[in-house]
Amino acid sequence: MxxxxxxxxxxxxxxxxxxxNTLKEVSTRYDFRGLHTEVEFARKENRxxxxxxxxxxxxxxxxMLIKHFIKRNLEPKVLEFGDTQGSSSGAVKVSAQIKEGIDRxxxxxxxxxxxATKxxxxxxxQEDQVRVTGKKIDDLQEVIQVLKSKKFSVPLQFVNMK
Incomplete structure (x- = not known):
């Protein structure tokens, strides 16, 4: 099936x-010259x-980060920015958690x-994904089109079409 x-x-x-790319743009911009600015990607923590x-x-x-996400065909919806915090050196810091998987x-x-499509x-x-099965591939393709037209809190990808 x-x-x-x-x-x-x-x-x-x-x-x-x-x-x-964001770091490169920060280093070339005049208004950031001489100011301490960091952008760090923690791969293991998805942050x-x-x-x-x-x-x-x-x-x-x-x-800038959101702009570069869009340029690289990444959905900015995966970024969940936390609250802005002050640091001991007078700088401000924010963490953006990267959401992966589909929540319940x-x-x-x-x-x-x-x-609702009937x-x-x-x-x-199934855990952090949804599997859709049907007898006709046309029905499955119609489901994909319906879901693409809707807005959800996370970006959706459709994989493993068999």
């Missing part, structure tokens, strides 16, 4: 490239840490949307 998986996967290398001299510069670096609530919304397919939640 044909099936496919709905997942939210991140490409760590592309995130690393976006962070490096990006940003440190800047003041809150205006922090916001500018955040905007979003998976339930996806299943509800699929069932197509002969069976969605099933």
């Amino acid at each position: 044909p099936s496919f998986d709905i997942v939210n996967e991140i490409n760590a290398q592309e995130i690393d490239n976006a962070v490096n 990006i840490d940003i440190v800047a001299a003041e809150s205006m510069k922090l916001q500018a670096v955040r905007d 609530e979003t998976a339930k919304k996806i299943v509800k949307e699929i069932k 197509l002969k397919v069976q969605p099933a939640i």
